[in-house]
Amino acid sequence: MSSTATPASPENTDASASGSDDSSDRELQNAVIRFAGNSQDGIQSIGAFLAKLAGRSAREVMTYMTIPSTIAGGPSIFQVHLGSGEVLSPGDEADFLFAFYQHSYDDHLNSLKDGGICIYDTDHVEEVKKDERGILHVGLPITSITVEAIGGSARDRGKNIMVLGLVAQIFQLSREKLSTLIEKQFGRKGEGVFRNAMLAFDAGYAYAVGDLLSGDFDLKEGTGAKEGKMTTDGNTALTYGLLAGGVRYGAGYPITPWSSIMELLRSELPKYGGLFVQAEDELAAVSLAMGMSFAGHLAITGSSGPGLSLKMEALSYATMAELPLIIVNVQRGGPSTGLPTSVEQSDLMQAIYGSHGDSPRIVIAPRNVEDCFYVAVEACELAKKYSCPVIILTDQALATRIEAFKEPDLDSIVVEVKPDLSERPADWSPYPIDGATVHAPPGSPMAGGKYPVVTGLEHDEWGHPSGSPEVHSKMNARRREKIKKVADNIPLPKVCGEESGDTLIVGWGSTWGPIREATLRAQEKGLSVSSIHIRHVHPLANGLETIFDNFKDIVVVEMNDEGLYGNGQLATLLRARYCNPNIRSVCKTDGLNFKIKEILAGIDAGATATS
Amino acid sequence: MSAIVEAPEPKKLTKKMLTADHPTWCPGCGDFAVLAAFFKVLEKLQIPHEKICTIAGIGCSSRFPYFVNGHGIHYIHGRALPLASGVSLSRPDLHVFAFGGDGDGYSIGGNHLDHAARKNVNLTYVVMDNFVYGLTKKQTSPTSPVGYKSKTDPMGAVDQPINPMTKLVNGGATFVARTHATQVKHMMEVFQRAIEHPGFSVVEVLSECIIFYPGAFDEGNPRKGGEFNLIEEKQWDDTPEDEARHDVTNKSDAYAIACEEFPGRFGVFLEHDRPTKNQLEQRWIDSSMEKVGDATPKDLIAQRFEGMK
Ligand SMILES: Cc1ncc(C[n+]2csc(CCOP(=O)(O)OP(=O)(O)O)c2C)c(N)n1
Numbered sequence: 020m021s022s023t024a025t026p027a028s029p030e031n032t033d034a035s036a037s038g039s040d041d042s043s044d045r046e047l048q049n050a051v052i053r054f055a056g057n058s059q060d061g062i063q064s065i066g067a068f069l070a071k072l073a074g075r076s077a078r079e080v081m082t083y084m085t086i087p088s089t090i091a092g093g094p095s096i097f098q099v100h101l102g103s104g105e106v107l108s109p110g111d112e113a114d115f116l117f118a119f120y121q122h123s124y125d126d127h128l129n130s131l132k133d134g135g136i137c138i139y140d141t142d143h144v145e146e147v148k149k150d151e152r153g154i155l156h157v158g159l160p161i162t163s164i165t166v167e168a169i170g171g172s173a174r175d176r177g178k179n180i181m182v183l184g185l186v187a188q189i190f191q192l193s194r195e196k197l198s199t200l201i202e203k204q205f206g207r208k209g210e211g212v213f214r215n216a217m218l219a220f221d222a223g224y225a226y227a228v229g230d231l232l233s234g235d236f237d238l239k240e241g242t243g244a245k246e247g248k249m250t251t252d253g254n255t256a257l258t259y260g261l262l263a264g265g266v267r268y269g270a271g272y273p274i275t276p277w278s279s280i281m282e283l284l285r286s287e288l289p290k291y292g293g294l295f296v297q298a299e300d301e302l303a304a305v306s307l308a309m310g311m312s313f314a315g316h317l318a319i320t321g322s323s324g325p326g327l328s329l330k331m332e333a334l335s336y337a338t339m340a341e342l343p344l345i346i347v348n349v350q351r352g353g354p355s356t357g358l359p360t361s362v363e364q365s366d367l368m369q370a371i372y373g374s375h376g377d378s379p380r381i382v383i384a385p386r387n388v389e390d391c392f393y394v395a396v397e398a399c400e401l402a403k404k405y406s407c408p409v410i411i412l413t414d415q416a417l418a419t420r421i422e423a424f425k426e427p428d429l430d431s432i433v434v435e436v437k438p439d440l441s442e443r444p445a446d447w448s449p450y451p452i453d454g455a456t457v458h459a460p461p462g463s464p465m466a467g468g469k470y471p472v473v474t475g476l477e478h479d480e481w482g483h484p485s486g487s488p489e490v491h492s493k494m495n496a497r498r499r500e501k502i503k504k505v506a507d508n509i510p511l512p513k514v515c516g517e518e519s520g521d522t523l524i525v526g527w528g529s530t531w532g533p534i535r536e537a538t539l540r541a542q543e544k545g546l547s548v549s550s551i552h553i554r555h556v557h558p559l560a561n562g563l564e565t566i567f568d569n570f571k572d573i574v575v576v577e578m579n580d581e582g583l584y585g586n587g588q589l590a591t592l593l594r595a596r597y598c599n600p601n602i603r604s605v606c607k608t609d610g611l612n613f614k615i616k617e618i619l620a621g622i623d624a625g626a627t628a629t630s
Numbered sequence: 631m632s633a634i635v636e637a638p639e640p641k642k643l644t645k646k647m648l649t650a651d652h653p654t655w656c657p658g659c660g661d662f663a664v665l666a667a668f669f670k671v672l673e674k675l676q677i678p679h680e681k682i683c684t685i686a687g688i689g690c691s692s693r694f695p696y697f698v699n700g701h702g703i704h705y706i707h708g709r710a711l712p713l714a715s716g717v718s719l720s721r722p723d724l725h726v727f728a729f730g731g732d733g734d735g736y737s738i739g740g741n742h743l744d745h746a747a748r749k750n751v752n753l754t755y756v757v758m759d760n761f762v763y764g765l766t767k768k769q770t771s772p773t774s775p776v777g778y779k780s781k782t783d784p785m786g787a788v789d790q791p792i793n794p795m796t797k798l799v800n801g802g803a804t805f806v807a808r809t810h811a812t813q814v815k816h817m818m819e820v821f822q823r824a825i826e827h828p829g830f831s832v833v834e835v836l837s838e839c840i841i842f843y844p845g846a847f848d849e850g851n852p853r854k855g856g857e858f859n860l861i862e863e864k865q866w867d868d869t870p871e872d873e874a875r876h877d878v879t880n881k882s883d884a885y886a887i888a889c890e891e892f893p894g895r896f897g898v899f900l901e902h903d904r905p906t907k908n909q910l911e912q913r914w915i916d917s918s919m920e921k922v923g924d925a926t927p928k929d930l931i932a933q934r935f936e937g938m939k
């Protein structure tokens with residue numbers, strides 16, 4: 020089972036990376052480019068093109084974007100971290116900034132590193148601070164160049180593609196590969212559209228910007244395996260993981276940033292003979308999915324924080340009735356409507372404990388876009404095997420950002436799940452005390468002539484309601500032990516770095532990349548710092564304490580509040596579980612991903628505190 | 631939808647086979663008669679035993695599935711209809727029945743009722759309306775009349791009750807009927823038509839809570855001095871009498887009957903065909919699968935991944 024518990028996930032990179040990391044080339048191999056404009060300028064698509072190109076050139080890529088929560092558009096950024104080495108975070112500071120407007124310039128100049136390069140549109144940006152922190156300013160009439168190149172009624176549409184051309188020239192990216200991608204994107208909209216796009220691209224590509232910039236920005240192609248990588252965002256990866264894992268039915272209600280999963284399932288499932296239903300609210304959504312599960316299918320529902328709260332009563336039912344159900348929660352900033360388009364990890368406790376009664380369930384959290392796929396596949400396996408609710412705890416950052424990764428080996432992953440409507444023998448019982456749950460969906464003939472009624476009342480092993488004190492204790496134990504058994508098959512997380520030392524950084528979910536990068540940097544500085552990543556947040560893997568015992572300072576880095584007692588949500592759980600006073604928290608809730616320097620500062624604070 | 635393994639030929643269905651535990655309802659509760667009528671109709675229609683699926687939320691009336699020996703699920707308060715919709719939409723081979731009370735269906739689950747009706751999900755829903763919360767022992771329900779003294783309205787209910795019939799007609803249910811638990815023959819006729827109706831069919835049954843609201847429906851019970859007035863349906867026989875009869879396909883006439891003063895009339899208010907959500911979704915599924923041709927799920931995913939390179 021251990022092989023299926025982490026289906027083909029590239030877990031091994033944890034162990035090998037510290038050795039293979041060639042720090043001296045880092046600066047040359049990687050570039051962080053930030054595009055700042057308005058959402059209607061299509062800056063997202065510059066990023067998407069670069070990400071795809073990276074996937075085709077064995078480069079690593081990670082993107083990060085902000086979208087205004089207002090519909091009419093507004094300021095928006097897209098940041099691309101391209102590299103031929105390992106790319107683990109969207110980048111603390113940008114090497115390049117492309118500023119489309121004065122407000123873009125004013126708001127984002129501080130995201131550039133000292134001595135970085137700012138390319139701005141002289142048609143829109145009037146005031147620049149030339150003496151700031153050694154930043155090189157390069158002014159180009161981006162809008163007029165585009166208008167001139169395309170002409171006609173296009174006005175300044177196409178600016179984004181013109182900038183893409185500029186970027187291609189500066190970093191010596193393959194014009195050929197990019198034009199193939201542009202054709203793929205615009206070709207079907209008509210010959211004219213593609214031609215205009217190429218006019219804009221070449222206007223940027225041919226612009227003599229090289230004279231204005233000193234230095235060599237040749238971004239090398241990766242040395243890794245040359246086979247094509249795929250590039251996509253976390254919600255898309257997760258959706259295809261669900262489809263691969265056998266999900267054919269589901270229901271949901273729209274909420275950002277979950278909606279794109281339901282939209283994709285809604286249009287994909289009919290091709291698989293399945294169906295996704297848009298429900299009137301989250302209570303109905305989880306209930307529809309529960310009905311599909313009761314009917315014998317592998318079903319899914321999902322939402323973001325507030326919607327997960329609405330599903331809680333039903334989730335306890337799924338635990339009680341022992342029905343398999345997959346629930347996706349794309350975390351965003353809370354409480355309440357909070358920061359609907361920002362990232363946070365504040366639903367951990369809700370996911371694990373947020374229901375009435377004792378209702379144990381499984382919670383797993385993907386660490387990056389690629390992992391969204393594998394976590395979804397694993398959730399399907401676990402839900403089927405243990406016949407219980409499984410929550411996938413992803414977040415806004417993973418949902419929207421684009422990464423390149425190796426195409427999963429579908430041959431070994433894709434499964435079909437059909438209702439088992441075979442006749443059940445006369446001695447059938449759904450909840451054998453020491454055995455696996457065996458649900459008999461409607462349509463299954465019952466050899467003994469007695470049909471089951473699934474219930475949320477406490478019940479005995481035959482499913483008959485019972486208020487007996489012994490039965491309740493016994494069945495609570497059954498539901499608890501069942502989930503505890505899951506832990507027997509969870510591999511212990513690999514330690515990045517030495518197996519013992521001063522500091523162990525612990526993370527879960529999307530903080531994986533920044534934590535790993537911070538760990539590697541600390542190691543480069545000669546510090547005794549290692550890290551682990553907890554993918555199975557509930558139940559926890561057996562034996563985590565053996566890792567913790569080898570470190571003096573255990574720092575749990577998470578994007579949630581330190582709470583009333585000074586610890587974040589995972590830290591609170593770990594302290595309660597392991598009674599290890601060396602476990603402490605580095606928390607933040609600014610709605611942004613962790614920066615490497617924030618993590619490094621967090622470790623330092625501990626080092627001085629303990630010395 | 632996903633292929634389903636066919637079950638072997640079933641035996642002839644009898645009331646005995648359908649009888650499960652003895653109901654835990656109070657002696658004299660109106661719900662007993664609803665159960666008896668349901669058994670008789672199932673027996674008459676000879677629905678394959680394993681294809682019967684009864685679904686309920688929470689309440690005295692919602693204990694119904696325990697008393698039917700058939701596949702069933704006793705779910706949570708107010709959410710029987712979305713759960714039943716999930717079963718119906720994913721398993722077209724089943725006969726899906728939902729049961730519940732006025733609190734379950736018109737209060738906590740009121741929104742779901744509107745949406746199941748609007749979507750015309752293929753299932754049959756029977757509401758045992760007793761104008762009170764029975765299970766939780768006498769609180770005001772959404773159908774309690776103004777002035778009804780309950781534990782939550784010791785001075786008499788002040789809120790205007792819901793009219794389930796206008797709600798149902800308005801909501802878009804394609805079969806809407808009303809009956810009385812003391813009129814077993816009528817109940818059976820109405821149940822049979824509801825079950826045979828393709829789409830979302832609802833039967834509101836006035837079913838007395840002998841403990842907390844005795845006598846609530848005497849006005850509709852001839853044996854208690856009331857009147858059981860039936861809706862006369864059009865025969866389409868070109869007679870002058872037929873002019874005055876009710877056209878069950880006419881929504882505004884159904885609405886007008888629904889507005890009549892208590893105890894009003896009984897029978898079928900509305901019965902008309904509109905494509906079910908089941909059919910409409912199946913159409914989309916069929917055309918999508920046709921386009922996909924021989925491609926397996928693995929092929930479909932691989933094609934998508936190709937586009938991401
Ligand atoms: C979420 C939730 N809220 C409240 C209850 C308590 N409760 C159970 S049944 C019920 C009302 C039942 O009334 P009705 O649906 O009319 O059924 P009856 O008992 O009258 O047949 C209530 C309030 C519950 N079980 N769950």
Ligand code: SF4
Nearest residue numbers: 656659690764839840
């Ligand atoms: S309390 Fe009322 S509704 Fe409940 S079983 Fe008794 S009589 Fe029936």
Ligand SMILES: [Mg+2]
Nearest residue numbers: 731732760762
């Ligand atoms: Mg009631």
